[in-house]
Amino acid sequence: MSLTGEQKQQFERDGFLAIRGLFSPAEIEEIRGTFMAMAKDGPVPGLSDVPKAREGAPLSSNDPLQRYPRMMHPHKHPDKPVGPLAMRYMRDPRLRPILAELFGESPFAVQSMFYFKPPGARGQDLHQDNFYLRVKPGTCMAAWVAVDDADAGNGGMMCVPETAALDVACPEKADPALFFTTEHVEPPPGLTPQMMELKAGDVLFFNGSVIHGSTPNTSPDRFRRSLIFHYVPASTVEMSHYYEALSFDGEKQDIATNLDGGPCGTTQDLPTGPH
DSSP: OOOOHHHHHHHHHHSEEEETTOSOHHHHHHHHHHHHHHTTTSOOTTTBOOOGGGTTOOOOTTOHHHHSOOEEOGGGOTTSTHHHHHHHHHTOTTHHHHHHHHHTSOEEEEEEEEEOOOTTOOBOOSBOTHHHHOOBSSOOEEEEEESSOBOGGGTOEEEOTTOTTOOOOOOEEOOTTTBSBSEEOOOOTTOOOEEOOBOTTOEEEEETTSOEEEOOOOOSSOOOOEEEEEEEETTOOEEETTOOEEOTTSOEEOOEEESOOOSSSOBOOOOSSOO
16 A cells, blocks of 8 residues: 555654554454464463563462563564464565655564553553664664554553654653553653554554553453564664564565664563552
């Protein structure tokens, strides 16, 4: 698909754009079912984002993210059902032309993630993705696939308009009672987060400077699952060592790495109080 003039203007101004219904209900059901089956027995070693200090520890009922931590780089696990699925959707031909138009050049895929965000889960505080990916000279781009309807009730995605061209800020400390990650970026004065109100199958694109995050899932029974991919432009000359670049044709790209950055959002230790 090609973007309309209005969509391009919105992205240039705000740095984010939602494409509605890009994936079909059947495709979303395939994604949801495959990842839920993978997580049926709890965290998966080497795939689930479990802090080293908690590996092998018994699950606690106090934090639903212990039972359903996010899965990192599932596309790098071809031996598991989620591996080929994540690789296929990360390089989906519907994403390629949109990313190319938003970047103004060819995109390379560098990361996949799956967030379960069960009822009662903490959110992810406001942050900027390029703080972690450290893409130079440009910035990265996310394609955030809603696997459930995502709104204020179940901890939906928020983006701060008009933050597309900001420099990457030095984060403050996030509140561990509300957020499972450690970093917080305060929006500039006069700018406030906008709840995106996404339906399952919608894809939210946003660049690495956009301040974004999510609130806790306060619903009694609704997951807020999402499949997330990150991309870099073909002109990238350096990025964090945590990422590896692939073309949409599956060819590895030789991009210099630095020792900065890391996973997209640094996981907190468990909070000591209720949340």
